[in-house]
Amino acid sequence: MDDVHKVAIVVDKGFSRESLLSIASNMHVWLIESETNLENTKFFYEHHNSSFDDLLADGVTVFQNIEGESPESILNSIIDEVDEHHNEYSRTPGWSELHVYGVPINERIKAILYEFGFLNFRGIGLNSFVATK
Numbered sequence: 035m036d037d038v039h040k041v042a043i044v045v046d047k048g049f050s051r052e053s054l055l056s057i058a059s060n061m062h063v064w065l066i067e068s069e070t071n072l073e074n075t076k077f078f079y080e081h082h083n084s085s086f087d088d089l090l091a092d093g094v095t096v097f098q099n100i101e102g103e104s105p106e107s108i109l110n111s112i113i114d115e116v117d118e119h120h121n122e123y124s125r126t127p128g129w130s131e132l133h134v135y136g137v138p139i140n141e142r143i144k145a146i147l148y149e150f151g152f153l154n155f156r157g158i159g160l161n162s163f164v165a166t167k
Contacts, residue, residue: 046136105137
């Protein structure tokens with residue numbers, strides 16, 4: 035569907051290279067900073083030609099790790115910045131699908147995401163889920 039803008043947020047500090055390559059080729063990924071994730075991001079950009087027509091259609095943005103914070107707290111900390119870059123005022127169409135890796139869905143996370151218009155949730159793994167508007 036052309037009117038779906040997908041975004042991923044990864045709070046897993048040991049996210050696999052294969053997963054990053056697969057996901058970042060299809061949507062923009064906000065990836066928590068770690069040695070492993072930085073190495074994998076470098077590898078991605080050495081082997082992938084991102085879309086220059088739409089810099090937020092794919093690729094990776096690395097965000098700062100907040101030491102001692104839970105994955106849930108980190109997600110809560112980064113969501114405003116992600117929204118600022120991907121909402122309908124910054125990009126057409128605005129984000130309508132969010133993939134989250136490294137934290138399971140729970141009622142607190144649902145409440146946070148409701149504020150950004152995400153109403154539907156489905157698990158895609160033990161610590162991963164998709165939220166849609």
